[in-house]
Amino acid sequence: MANVPDNLHYSKDHEWVRVEGDTAVIGITDHAQEQLGDVVYVELPKAGEDFAAHDSFGSVESVKAVSEIFTPISGKVAEVNQSLADEPEKVNKDPYGEGWMIKMKMSKSGEVDSLLTAAEYEDFTKAESE
Amino acid sequence: MITKVTTHPSQNEQLIFERSQPGRAGFSLPALDVDETSIDEMIPRDFQRDDDLAGMPEVTEVDVVRHFTRISTWNFSIDLGLYPLGSCTMKYNSRLNEKVARIGNFANLHPLASEAESQGALQVIYELQQHLAEITGLPGISLQPAAGAHGEMTGIMIIRAFIDARDGKEASSRRRTMLIPDSAHGTNPASAHLSGFTVKTIRSTAEGLTDLDHLRELCAHGDVAGLMLTNPNTLGLFEKNIQEICRIVHDAGGLVYMDGANMNALVGVARPGDMGVDVIHLNLHKTFSTPHGGGGPGSGPCCCTKEMEPFLPVPRIVRVNNGDTSADSRSEIPNYRLDYAQPQSIGRVKAFVGNYGMMLRALAYILTHGYDGLREATEAAVLNARYIAHGLLTDYEKPFDSPPMHEVVFTDKRQARKGVHTLDIAKRLIDYGFHPPTIYFPLIVSGAMLIEPTESVGRQELDQFIEAMQSIAREAVEDPELVLNAPHTTRIGRLDEAAAARKPVLRWRPKENTEPLAVAGG
Numbered sequence: 001m002a003n004v005p006d007n008l009h010y011s012k013d014h015e016w017v018r019v020e021g022d023t024a025v026i027g028i029t030d031h032a033q034e035q036l037g038d039v040v041y042v043e044l045p046k047a048g049e050d051f052a053a054h055d056s057f058g059s060v061e062s063v064k065a066v067s068e069i070f071t072p073i074s075g076k077v078a079e080v081n082q083s084l085a086d087e088p089e090k091v092n093k094d095p096y097g098e099g100w101m102i103k104m105k106m107s108k109s110g111e112v113d114s115l116l117t118a119a120e121y122e123d124f125t126k127a128e129s130e
Numbered sequence: 131m132i133t134k135v136t137t138h139p140s141q142n143e144q145l146i147f148e149r150s151q152p153g154r155a156g157f158s159l160p161a162l163d164v165d166e167t168s169i170d171e172m173i174p175r176d177f178q179r180d181d182d183l184a185g186m187p188e189v190t191e192v193d194v195v196r197h198f199t200r201i202s203t204w205n206f207s208i209d210l211g212l213y214p215l216g217s218c219t220m221k222y223n224s225r226l227n228e229k230v231a232r233i234g235n236f237a238n239l240h241p242l243a244s245e246a247e248s249q250g251a252l253q254v255i256y257e258l259q260q261h262l263a264e265i266t267g268l269p270g271i272s273l274q275p276a277a278g279a280h281g282e283m284t285g286i287m288i289i290r291a292f293i294d295a296r297d298g299k300e301a302s303s304r305r306r307t308m309l310i311p312d313s314a315h316g317t318n319p320a321s322a323h324l325s326g327f328t329v330k331t332i333r334s335t336a337e338g339l340t341d342l343d344h345l346r347e348l349c350a351h352g353d354v355a356g357l358m359l360t361n362p363n364t365l366g367l368f369e370k371n372i373q374e375i376c377r378i379v380h381d382a383g384g385l386v387y388m389d390g391a392n393m394n395a396l397v398g399v400a401r402p403g404d405m406g407v408d409v410i411h412l413n414l415h416k417t418f419s420t421p422h423g424g425g426g427p428g429s430g431p432c433c434c435t436k437e438m439e440p441f442l443p444v445p446r447i448v449r450v451n452n453g454d455t456s457a458d459s460r461s462e463i464p465n466y467r468l469d470y471a472q473p474q475s476i477g478r479v480k481a482f483v484g485n486y487g488m489m490l491r492a493l494a495y496i497l498t499h500g501y502d503g504l505r506e507a508t509e510a511a512v513l514n515a516r517y518i519a520h521g522l523l524t525d526y527e528k529p530f531d532s533p534p535m536h537e538v539v540f541t542d543k544r545q546a547r548k549g550v551h552t553l554d555i556a557k558r559l560i561d562y563g564f565h566p567p568t569i570y571f572p573l574i575v576s577g578a579m580l581i582e583p584t585e586s587v588g589r590q591e592l593d594q595f596i597e598a599m600q601s602i603a604r605e606a607v608e609d610p611e612l613v614l615n616a617p618h619t620t621r622i623g624r625l626d627e628a629a630a631a632r633k634p635v636l637r638w639r640p641k642e643n644t645e646p647l648a649v650a651g652g
Contacts, residue, residue: 035576037553037628038627038628038631039628040628040631040632041631041632061631063627063628063631064569064570065570065571065573066316067573088632089628089632129576
């Protein structure tokens, strides 16, 4: 079974969010990387770009397909994980750690609370694969 | 267990560079019987290369022939067996079409020859246009686009130009949303984006069809320029609400573009123009049996309504009545002309008239089939897909209940419980002598296998394919390792696709410390 850490928030598009003060760290879940297969390229935005919740902020290319990645929350990109340009495999190996994608200065504080908890996300992925 | 196996007889092959031996050549020239002229007198120094063609392989003619012939046996091709790539329509390319395309009078005609000297060639284009207009129910045709995605983009540019003219530039600039279902081909959003539109995705229903409520909701904002729809869609299902879909988009001031990738399910039976579609592209290299794969050349004609015709690329190929001499006093007036006098046209999208050889092949295909034959081909394509759908039902998960059209989607859901996935099934199919189907597309179906047999195969081969798939389903239960490590009968086993994509080696370089391939020092 895919790893779903308790301390994170999750979206139905299979992104996770970790809150660090007013910053949100965003990446894709273990379940998502499993479904995608070996990731070969990650396209990310530039620091300073603004996104509203549910906007596509980049894409992940695997040996199977190219998939868009959506930000679950609104804000301005503060930092981008540049190392994924050379080592996209980090998304597969460590999706919640070194495979993080962007850090976002949150502009709407309440948004995180509307995301799924670990238990809810686990139920959601189970229902999806039924 | 295996009833049909192809093997690859030749061992690994060196690169042609590695076969090189200094001094070898494929020719020997006789002694000069004229005075030798210095190369500097004939070609200015600036245009001469000074590297002595370093590194070019030095080989004989037979070296070259054997090298490429051996490599060619590693290919799988449509002439070798069933090639059931869903949505790609890999049908047999008849030899007659090839013969027609090689008729010297066509093949040797210079593209810059005058209209008067190109009448027969232009007539071929004109007549193909007439046939395609009848087949699609859309009278405006341009045969210029060189491929499906090219025809798509041409269609979207025409939509934009049409709305610019209809609403005025300013009002048109507020209509920049293109609606695309989540099951669409990836080229659709790319074409829309390149033409300056923002893409909004329409959900599919649990039945696998366009969600009408979601479509209405997206159309309510007044910013919709159009909808890009594939019908039958990429799940192989006919969008039965197509007329209602077109009405919703038209009422919102938008136009309907249909991706013609799946026209193999409709030709001779139903016409997009009658369904309310405004623009469509066709793939001559799919539906009309011109060669497909290996990079083309393809041909992606763009067909549209009378209202949109003025925006098609120029030159248009038109017929001028012989009696219509107007002010022209010349006695011989060409019947067929290249018409550039279309002020609203989006302009040229391809050099000359497009990929002309494909037009000859497609016309030959249409004329040899005739109306009844085209209809029969469509019916056979749908019947074959339904035969496979039925044959695989007990062993594989079919995510949508409705009967498929020309292609059917299955998933690896049952096999995945044993750790055997779509990729493994596809690789194992190679051992049985078949090209794998399209896998992991459409994206909305997890572990998708999209199977399109086309009308080119008979029942015997369909049964062989079904038996192979059934056999793999059994292997997935009894001996999963066998499937997970497939293919076993090929020259090489499974490739590391991830490494190939992450760290591609795009250029061969000679190894250090080995004998130089070219004559060092000249």
